[in-house]
Amino acid sequence: MPSNEVVLEVIGVTKRFPGVLANHDVNLTLHKGEILALLGENGAGKSTLMNIIYGLYHADSGTIKLKGKEVHFASPREAIHSGIGMVHQHFQLIPVMTVAENVVLGEEVTDGAFLDRQEAARRVRALSEQYRLEVDPNAVIEELPVGVQQRVEIIKALYRDAEILILDEPTAVLTPQEVQELFKIMRDLAARGVSIIFITHKLKEVLAVAHRIVVMRDGEVVGTVLPEESTQESLAALMVGREVLLRVNKPPARPKEVVLEVENLSAYDDRGHHAVNNVSFVVRSGEVVGVAGVQGNGQTELVEVLTGLRPAAGGHVRINGKDLTNASPRAVTASGTGHVPEDRHRFGMVSSYTVAENLVLNVYYAPPYSTAPSLRQLPFVTVLYAALALGVFAILAVIWNALWKAALWPLVLGLHGIADVEAASRQEMAGPELFGMLALLVMALLFAYVAHRVATLIMGRLQPVIAPFLKRGGENGGVVLDHDRVDHNAVTLVKQFDIRTPSVTTTGGSLSGGNQQKMVVAREFGRRPRLLIAAQPTRGIDVGSIEFIHQQLVSQRDAGAAVLLVSAELDEIMALSDRIVVMYKGSVVATVNADSVTREQVGLLMAGASAEDVLGQVPAAVPALA
Amino acid sequence: MSEVTVVTTAPVRAVNLFGRLRALIVPLLAVFTAVLIGSLFIVLTSVFTGTGASVGENLVKGVQTAGAAFSGLLNGAFGDSSGLTRTLVKTTPLIFSGLAVAFAFKGGLFNIGAQGQLAIGSVTSAWVGFAIRVDLGNPVLSAVVHVTLALLAGMLGGALWGAIPGLLKAYTGAHEVITTIMFNFIATNLIAWLLYAGSPGEGIPPGPLNDGNGVITRTPTIYPTAQLPVIYDPPGPQALHLGLFLALIAAIVILLVLTRTTFGFELRMVGLNPTAARYSGISVKRITVLTMIIAGALAGAAGAMQTLGVNYRYEPNQSLGLGFDAITVALLGANNPIGVILSAFLFGAMDAGATRMQFNSGVQSEIIVVIQALILMFVAAEEIIRTMYRIRGAGGPAQKLSTGWGQR
CATH class of the missing domain: 3.40.50.300 (P-loop containing nucleotide triphosphate hydrolases)
Known part of the structure; x- marks a missing residue:
């Protein structure tokens, strides 16, 4: 059972990320020899809190006390030197190296300029005996089962004299049997005075191994409970903030063909x-x-x-x-x-695609999202579109040209004080010509845009008429993506599947x-x-x-x-x-x-x-x- | 969902104008900072090498020189109709080649080979320009046909030069950065052979495309029918040709392809997440090859602009560095076609104003290259600018500039 000695204290820690309050006034105490479960959904702020303790982030406000002394870690290195070890969900081991080599990596035992492999192996063996963590120091990591690899991670932390061990979702990769073994190891370590913070979202495991449970939701600690007084249902309700159906209601299956x-x-x-x-x-x-x-x-x-x-x-x-x-x-x-x-x-x-685009990621090429024509019909449609756009452009240009000759050009000449174009020198004409060229450029762009919009509009109206001549896209799909349909689909699905997003044009990531x-x-x-x-x-x-x-x-x-x-x-x-x-x-x-x-x-x-x-x-x- | 029931109320696509303007901040600051550092170089040069009596005097002189340099630059680029024309003529190929790099980027490929594709495109368009005679009776009709043919030949040449690295990437996993660089060298030497002037004295015959002058490496001049029509001819050596409009149209077409078509959807997906593209049933190989073909065609068009609109023949130095400036243009324009137009204009102006700057202030025109290199550095390592001006990240993952080895 844990003692009353407080080893780690988190007081009023707040951490803000752009747009998110990741931790809000979080308080936490950890006693010597205690297994403290940190329970919460993804995004509840567990990882942020641990990263603050481990020196990866800095809190905006609040303090962290290690054995009563206030600490400010600038990096994980400092946290490690102060006796905090962390086992990440994804192991940080080098597969082709041996257990001993992995353990001493960064803190090598050297014999002059060379790595003293035997001494390293001896120390690892001593540790594994002391804490009853069975592992062969000379085994190569990639040949070991995942459960044993995790043990190596724990030894790695203990080798650096960790008194506080943070385990981030340690059971995710283990078989049920390996989970049992891990729990035994955790209890053993705790009995020897190591304090453990166990991060998880699995209710059963929390109840099986923790001495105390801290539940987080939306960046805040919403409750500290004892496993004896809790049930899976009560924990889930605390974690999610409402009653949760843990068992799936499932009528018997009626299999057919x-x-x-x-x-x-x-x-x-x-x-x-x-x-x-x-x-x-x-x-x-x-x-x-x-x-x-x-x-x-x-x-x-x-x-x-x-x-x-x-x-x-x-x-x-x-x-x-x-x-x-x-x-x-x-x-x-x-x-x-x-x-x-x-x-x-x-x-x-695709993280940088919008929610709407992600919702058609593998059906975008088919109707209704991708509209006619298909690639083979493209030439026909292009010619039609080009003819329409050119026609509109030409009409606009003729009108503008008439206006230019009648009013605008004389106006420009007047501004430059040129009465007779024929008599003016090239030098004098430079100014008006420059102005004329710019005007031409701007008008051309404007006309092109207008022509495009008008042509598109007419094409849309023509669609029902030419539709019989155009088959909808086949396997390779149509050419044009119908953003309206894509967005409609997204609006429907977002509602139906309760996807919490500010809008369908937010990026998926x-x-x-x-x-x-x-x-x-x-x-x-x-x-x-x-x-x-x-x-x-x-x-x-x-x-x-x-x-x-x-x-x-x-x-x-x-x-x-x-x-x-x-x-x-x-x-x-x-x-x-x-x-x-x-x-x-x-x-x-x-x-x-x-x-x-x-x-x-x-x-x-x-x-x-x-x-x-x-x-x-x-x-x-x-x-x-x- | 095969059926969408609600079709009457179209959801409004959020047009985040503010967000779009925010995207301009980093490029603008990059240019600003580069110009600032460039001025610093000018001032320091004066301080250390100036002939004034004291350091203070040299400093004042240096500041004056810097001022004169930039006013000269602006004057040369925009000061009069011929300056502006020069700027626009230099902008034209940069838009095309910038698009070539930006388009490939969107498909997840770092196309360093724009230079080679552009050179090949110049030569093929020149070849159609001087080797084929088009006479259809009507001069306008002949010109339309000939220019179109020559332009297409340029695009085809560039497309071929882009397609090979694309195929190598798709089917063998050879990294496009390496292969496109190699293809730049191959292009250079291939062209050197094609245009070799020969050595009549020693009985060495000229290359197959040389004009037979015996001294200079170049092609014959193209027929007048293959010349891009001049739309504005101010006093001075340069005339504005139709190419600028073609470039603007190309940029808009590329923008529409990327944002409005299923092909653009596929291409961007391959660029952003090739495994997800595979999951979605897209042939990543096909898209990779197509991306490089189109990028090559755009670079080839850039080369054709120089041949058909400016030089009326191909000489190796006409396209010098254009394909490499294109990388900076694309990055500064955030790989967005409209951004490419703007940054190409900026680079065109810098190139156009350089001579006047040197003439007015005595500052070597190479300072422009320094500034352009600094711009590239600042946009490629965006973090420097963000740290300097304390700008928060945009949130989304940055465009990856290059991916690893391996088949796609």
Whole structure:
């Protein structure tokens, strides 16, 4: 149990970013040997607060006291030297180096000019024994499982004499079993006097491991509670600011015909290794099939092959009975497939495109967003437009010319005091000619603009007349983007999917993570696809958005879509799936009905246990979480 | 969504005029700062090398010289009708070549090869200009046909020179920065061979496109029918040709293509996020090649302007540095076609006024190159300007100037 000694105190910290109050009057105390959970949705200000403590940001106001002494860190280096260690969500390890080398990096033990590898290994071993963090100092990082890599990160912090350890979303990449191990390590460390700040948005984990829970919302601390006095529901309500439905209301599935058929599919990853091995399964209309597995077991590659982003090395993919193995992403989309990609920043959106543009990102080429003509009809339309524009231009020019000769030119000459053009010298004429040239330039631009507007207007009116001669764009689409339709679509979807954005012309990148994801989901779900492939649809987003996306998934299913859900979150798989496909090292180890297995059994399958062993035995071999 | 039910109430597209004006702040300050530092150079030169009695006297002289230099520059560029004409004539190819760089930037490609594309375009347009005789009976008709042919030949030459690096990028992953630089050299040497004057004394024949004068590296003059029509001829050596209008039209067309067409939507997406473009079903390879073809055609048009509108033949020094100034023009114009027009005008004015500046103040015209280089530095490293004047970032991610190696 934690002592009463306060090691870290945050008093009235406020941090403002342009347009956002990231932290407002935040207070926090951390005791020696305490595990303090910092709970909050994405964008609640947890990371900002930790970055202030860690010296990456400076608070606008407020103070931070370390063991009673006020500190101002200018950089993480100073924070580290004062005994604060941070384990980031994305590990900062060098894959090709050994554990010991990674640990001492930047604080090397040297023997003259050379790195003393043996001494480094000895110190790492001593640390790992002292804190019971099992790891081989001479192992190469890239060969270690993720859970062990995380341990190396913790050792790295302890090596720098960290007394305060900040763990940023440490469970995101772990299997359920590894999570249990991590919790054991955390409790051990706390018992030895290390204070831990544990950042997360997972309610179960908070209740399982924390001594005290600080909940943040919109940059403010909205409550400090004890786990004994809290439930998942109460925490969620505190976090979101309203009652949240944690369980998905899901009527039983009524599967119908097969929509997606995957047969003996194989594929390589980017490094040319086998990533998907001989995978087969089907997804029917009206059911959710969940693909469970720890990150990096071939799910990413599987989805990429299904959606045309990665070539298959063997096997077949059939959608609605049509063979779409190695088809283009566009052909897959056109077959009635919606795809929520697992990495929205890389695949799902363009940050500097507007919300409206992002909402048509993969359907912009088709009607109604892209209007006739198609590329082949372009010459005809161009000639028509050019004729119209030239006609208008000519009429304007004739009128202006008459006006110029009759009134304007004499006026200019008069201003320059030239009575007789014939008699004037070239030198005298320079001024009026210059003026005349500029006037011509300005008028030409003006005429061109007017002619363009008039021609466009007439073209719009002519559209119904010439429409029979013009077919709407095919696979390559029309030529002109209809911004009005694009915006209309956005207005509808923003309302329907509750995307919080100031306007549809705001850039997608400026939305919060949850709303960016809702934007991607809105685009893919809004088309009412026959097949929906959702990869990690709720990764890194807030509880409120998760709830919404889950409901949408189920309603898509009930509307008759076949849903393939790929998720590293076992809870999500368990809550939504009707059937579960478990992947391990690129192969399907089991396909089971969701209501006939327990969470623990799926967890074991994900860790590579064989189907006979797991499904043949009584559950509860693994301690239940929380 | 296949059906959109509400069509009657069009949502108003927010036109953020203030936001657009804000975009001007950094380029304007970059130019201002560069001019300031340029003046400082002039003053310091006077302080260290001046012939005055004291440092103070030299300082005063230096300030006077700087003043004289810039008034000379403005005078030479805008002072009279021939100055303004000179400015506009110099602006014309810069608009085209600036567009060539800016358009490629929008597609995520750093086109350093505008110089080579432009040179090839000059030569091909010159070739059509002097090798083909167009006589259709009517002089106006002949001129229209011949000029159009020569211009198209220039664009085609440039497009070819752009297409090869585009293909290499798309299919082998060779970085366009390297390949376009290499193609500049290839263009230079190819042209040197084509136009080689030969050495009659030693029996070395001239290159295939040389006019046979035996001394100078150049093509024959083009037929009068291939000359761009002059629309204004003030006293002085320069005459304003039709090219300026073509350049303005090109800028507007490029703007419309980028913002209003599905092709522009695809091109910008490939530039901003190629993986998302792939996800959206866009052939990134196709867009990459097309981007380079169009960029090359624009650069080729810039070269044709010099051949058909100014020199009436090709001589290697007529396009010197135009393709490299284009990079600064594009960056200063924030890769926006309208911005390119404005910055090309600025650069055209600087080039046009340089001689008068040197004549009036004695300051070497090379100071203009220094100022242009400083402008490039300040717009490329925008952060310097933002820090100097304490301007907050625009918020959005900056346009990436170059991407890594690899196939697209």
